[in-house]
Amino acid sequence: MKPLTEGALKAEVVQKRNRFWFKAFQQRYLYMMSLPFVIWIFIFSYVPVWGWLTAFQNYKPKDSILNQTWVGLDNFIELFQDERFYIVLRNTLAMSTMGLIVGFTIPVIFALLLNEMRGQFFKRSVQTISYLPHFVSWVVVAGLVSKMLSTDGGAVNQLLMWLGFIDAPIQFMAKGELFWGIVTLSDLWKEMGWNSIIFLAAMAGIDPELYEASTVDGAGRFRKMWHITLPGIRTTFMVLFILSIGHLISIGFEKQFLLGNPLVSDYSEVLDLYALKYGIQMSRYSYGTAIGIFNSVVSILLVFIANGIYKRVTKESII
Amino acid sequence: MKRKLQMVLSLMLALVFVFVTACGNSNNEGSTNSGTNGTTNDGTNAAETAEPITIRIASGDNNPSWDDMNSDVGKAIKEKTGITIKQEFPVGGTDSDMFALMVASDDYPDMVMPKGSAGKLVDAGALIDLRPLIEEHAPNLQKIYGEYFNRLRWSEEDEAIYTLPQGGVGQTYFDAGGGFQLQHQVLEAAGYPEIKTVKDYEAAIKAYIEKNPTTPDGQPTIGMSLNGGEWQILISVTNPAFYATGAPDDGEFYIDQETHEAIMHYQRPIEREYFRWLNHMNNIGLLDKESFVQKYDQYKAKIASGRVLGLIDQNWDYGEAENALKAEGKFGSTYARFPVTLDETFQDHSFQGTGYIAGYGVGITKDAQDPVRLIKFLDYLASDEGQVLVNWGIEGQHYNVEDGKRVIPADVQEMKSNDNNTFKKTTGIGNYLISARYGDGVKDPSGNYYTTTFPEQIQASYSEQDKKTLAAYGATTYKDLWPADDAFPERKYGAAWTLPFETGSQANVIFQKTQDIMKKRIPEAILAKPEDFDKIYDAFLKDLEDADVAKLNAEFTKMVKDRVALWSK
Numbered sequence: 088m089k090p091l092t093e094g095a096l097k098a099e100v101v102q103k104r105n106r107f108w109f110k111a112f113q114q115r116y117l118y119m120m121s122l123p124f125v126i127w128i129f130i131f132s133y134v135p136v137w138g139w140l141t142a143f144q145n146y147k148p149k150d151s152i153l154n155q156t157w158v159g160l161d162n163f164i165e166l167f168q169d170e171r172f173y174i175v176l177r178n179t180l181a182m183s184t185m186g187l188i189v190g191f192t193i194p195v196i197f198a199l200l201l202n203e204m205r206g207q208f209f210k211r212s213v214q215t216i217s218y219l220p221h222f223v224s225w226v227v228v229a230g231l232v233s234k235m236l237s238t239d240g241g242a243v244n245q246l247l248m249w250l251g252f253i254d255a256p257i258q259f260m261a262k263g264e265l266f267w268g269i270v271t272l273s274d275l276w277k278e279m280g281w282n283s284i285i286f287l288a289a290m291a292g293i294d295p296e297l298y299e300a301s302t303v304d305g306a307g308r309f310r311k312m313w314h315i316t317l318p319g320i321r322t323t324f325m326v327l328f329i330l331s332i333g334h335l336i337s338i339g340f341e342k343q344f345l346l347g348n349p350l351v352s353d354y355s356e357v358l359d360l361y362a363l364k365y366g367i368q369m370s371r372y373s374y375g376t377a378i379g380i381f382n383s384v385v386s387i388l389l390v391f392i393a394n395g396i397y398k399r400v401t402k403e404s405i406i
Numbered sequence: 407m408k409r410k411l412q413m414v415l416s417l418m419l420a421l422v423f424v425f426v427t428a429c430g431n432s433n434n435e436g437s438t439n440s441g442t443n444g445t446t447n448d449g450t451n452a453a454e455t456a457e458p459i460t461i462r463i464a465s466g467d468n469n470p471s472w473d474d475m476n477s478d479v480g481k482a483i484k485e486k487t488g489i490t491i492k493q494e495f496p497v498g499g500t501d502s503d504m505f506a507l508m509v510a511s512d513d514y515p516d517m518v519m520p521k522g523s524a525g526k527l528v529d530a531g532a533l534i535d536l537r538p539l540i541e542e543h544a545p546n547l548q549k550i551y552g553e554y555f556n557r558l559r560w561s562e563e564d565e566a567i568y569t570l571p572q573g574g575v576g577q578t579y580f581d582a583g584g585g586f587q588l589q590h591q592v593l594e595a596a597g598y599p600e601i602k603t604v605k606d607y608e609a610a611i612k613a614y615i616e617k618n619p620t621t622p623d624g625q626p627t628i629g630m631s632l633n634g635g636e637w638q639i640l641i642s643v644t645n646p647a648f649y650a651t652g653a654p655d656d657g658e659f660y661i662d663q664e665t666h667e668a669i670m671h672y673q674r675p676i677e678r679e680y681f682r683w684l685n686h687m688n689n690i691g692l693l694d695k696e697s698f699v700q701k702y703d704q705y706k707a708k709i710a711s712g713r714v715l716g717l718i719d720q721n722w723d724y725g726e727a728e729n730a731l732k733a734e735g736k737f738g739s740t741y742a743r744f745p746v747t748l749d750e751t752f753q754d755h756s757f758q759g760t761g762y763i764a765g766y767g768v769g770i771t772k773d774a775q776d777p778v779r780l781i782k783f784l785d786y787l788a789s790d791e792g793q794v795l796v797n798w799g800i801e802g803q804h805y806n807v808e809d810g811k812r813v814i815p816a817d818v819q820e821m822k823s824n825d826n827n828t829f830k831k832t833t834g835i836g837n838y839l840i841s842a843r844y845g846d847g848v849k850d851p852s853g854n855y856y857t858t859t860f861p862e863q864i865q866a867s868y869s870e871q872d873k874k875t876l877a878a879y880g881a882t883t884y885k886d887l888w889p890a891d892d893a894f895p896e897r898k899y900g901a902a903w904t905l906p907f908e909t910g911s912q913a914n915v916i917f918q919k920t921q922d923i924m925k926k927r928i929p930e931a932i933l934a935k936p937e938d939f940d941k942i943y944d945a946f947l948k949d950l951e952d953a954d955v956a957k958l959n960a961e962f963t964k965m966v967k968d969r970v971a972l973w974s975k
Binding site for chain 2: 147148149171230233237238239256258260261348349350352353363364365367368369370371372374
């Protein structure tokens with residue numbers, strides 16, 4: 088019995104393998120055509136991963152990468168022992184999570200409302216005006232924000248004083264606990280219109296017959312939004328959402344760098360800024376690389392976790 | 407069949423191209439590099455020198471008045487040497503970012519002025535040893551450094567010369583750019599009171615602001631503002647703690663002049679009192695609330711509006727904004743400078759001698775096409791002719807020679823003192839201080855000073871307001887208000903802020919941590935309620951200890967002692 092089944096299994100495996108090679112041979116031109124792109128990706132995305140070796144060395148740019156002193160996990164140990172690392176990690180995650188929540192809900196609501204508009208001209212102009220700030224550089228935005236929030240004739244303080252909510256101007260930029268909010272709100276102002284474009288496009292792609300059918304069934308405006316528009320953009324939404332979860336930990340440092348100041352550094356410093364300061368700025372390339380590896384590993388994990396949850400809930404997979 | 411074959415062949419050809427270009431590129435780079443290095447070492451002959459070339463120089467200091475060789479002096483230099491300079495400045499980040507990225511990408515311009523990043527570049531093997539080049543090609547450079555030539559050596563172990571210090575040799579200070587600043591109108595209104603201690607300074611501001619809560623154009627006046635939002639927190643907030651408490655500026659360390667023991671200067675009990683005074687100024691509303699939040703351009707904009715009565719800063723930092731005031735004719739809102747101390751028992755040590763400190767300099771990188779040509783270029787700028795050109799400009803245009811004396815015509819001087827930004831940009835004077843040079847107060851063979859900063863010239867550059875204020879204090883220059891140069895013994899280690907940490911060393915990391923702690927805690931302490939001040943300052947000192955400042959102090963002490971040993975040879 089036993090040898091027989093084993094033999095059968097083997098035969099099946101061989102057959103399977105044969106089928107694969109047969110198919111591959113049939114599609115050889117397709118394979119060849121895709122080859123340049125595979126090589127291209129390999130050269131630009133995988134070959135640089137060699138550089139990760141430096142994280143386990145005490146890298147000095149003078150010598151080649153193979154000619155360095157090896158230090159094992161020293162850089163990682165130092166990283167995980169530094170209190171500062173946990174503070175910047177907290178800041179990074181807090182700001183990106185806040186940005187993720189606000190940066191998805193508001194644009195979706197905005198797109199929903201805009202989608203309900205009838206006047207094409209009005210709709211188009213609102214859309215254009217709302218995404219223009221996306222093209223303004225953060226340097227300018229940071230200048231605007233600090234001017235608006237300034238105690239020295241800043242618009243926000245003057246408004247609050249005029250309304251009688253406060254007696255003396257508030258030092259918004261000097262209060263660490265407000266910093267996350269300031270970053271989130273300025274990011275929202277800048278990116279709301281831009282982020283809603285893709286949702287608007289997805290909404291435009293929904294079959295109008297669905298709306299007509301629901302009108303016949305007696306659905307009102309809100310019913311239609313809830314049962315047709317929102318489910319219609321669900322896939323788009325989830326793809327974007329899961330991809331941004333992958334970016335949770337690498338949010339860049341432009342906004343924090345430009346809006347921050349030493350007084351709020353306990354709230355404003357993010358992982359990338361930490362890597363810049365204690366890595367590259369001090370020529371500790373190995374340490375910087377160690378932070379980069381930590382970043383990438385966490386990002387990959389986050390994407391898989393998010394996708395796993397989504398798969399379990401909806402039985403669909405994005406990746 | 408034939409068509410299929412063609413397809414396969416063309417595909418393979420495409421692949422081959424991809425590989426050839428990919429590999430070819432790296433090979434090419436390698437060979438050109440070694441090639442140029444090989445030829446340049448053989449030296450170039452004089453005939454080639456005239457051939458125009460363009461060189462890139464990365465400068466750690468931003469210079470908004472840089473003229474791109476389009477100024478009068480720039481054109482003269484181009485004509486004389488055939489060299490066109492392209493300068494690169496830090497964009498966005500700090501100068502240390504710029505040089506760190508340079509090292510990371512292993513791509514260097516021809517020359518660098520790396521400020522504090524020289525160590526980084528040397529460790530990366532980016533700078534070439536200038537010693538043989540100087541000895542062979544640069545008589546003028548040798549002449550200028552003269553007896554201090556041994557101070558150019560890199561370290562005890564490495565006798566190479568990597569950078570040529572740009573500080574003036576034999577410098578005598580005729581003017582004081584630092585101290586505490588007060589607007590002339592404040593002094594005038596108070597009848598030119600004695601400004602010696604922080605109490606005097608405070609009283610003058612207080613008296614004026616009570617009478618003038620707003621400027622003539624209706625904006626509220628600001629008692630004093632500090633440039634504490636960016637890196638200048640060191641210049642405007644923490645360095646003055648040295649000066650006000652009778653110590654010279656040695657970077658972030660206080661160095662005992664007898665034993666050469668170093669401690670982080672915030673650990674001196676007396677400096678706590680200085681910061682307590684700033685806390686007090688904030689409490690009574692005289693300190694600008696935005697001092698530690700504002701960006702540099704906001705700070706300059708405030709000064710240029712004439713609303714800020716007092717500053718604690720250096721002239722090179724606030725000068726640009728003051729120039730705007732001068733250009734508008736608001737001389738009453740420009741600043742006089744005083745050596746203010748915490749109380750009468752202290753003397754301002756700004757001018758305690760250092761000898762030639764061989765500080766920040768210019769270096770030639772390994773990527774330079776033609777180091778010999780560059781060293782000759784630097785040597786030309788260091789020649790008598792070159793120095794007069796970069797300092798004085800062109801004869802008949804920017805200065806005249808009368809009875810063998812160089813004199814700056816009145817209209818040129820007028821523009822130079824009152825609209826210095828435009829002056830620098832159009833004439834180029836002050837933009838080409840790239841090479842070694844003599845300092846103020848040194849005379850050339852013709853009996854004239856090399857630089858345009860000498861007592862008569864300084865007085866000529868003062869505005870009427872400056873002169874009026876100085877006359878009221880019985881002085882001819884602001885420097886007269888400071889203790890004389892020889893009031894204190896010379897520091898044997900030069901100035902400790904020129905000592906570089908070893909790149910990426912533990913001491914360097916601790917230092918960076920202490921800096922981060924300081925930048926957060928000092929503003930926090932100053933802005934706190936007076937009753938909380940001690941609590942925060944204690945927490946600050948404890949944070950420093952937790953960051954292992956003791957180890958850093960020990961390391962720095964060793965560096966100072968090594969420097970003393972090296973320079974005493």
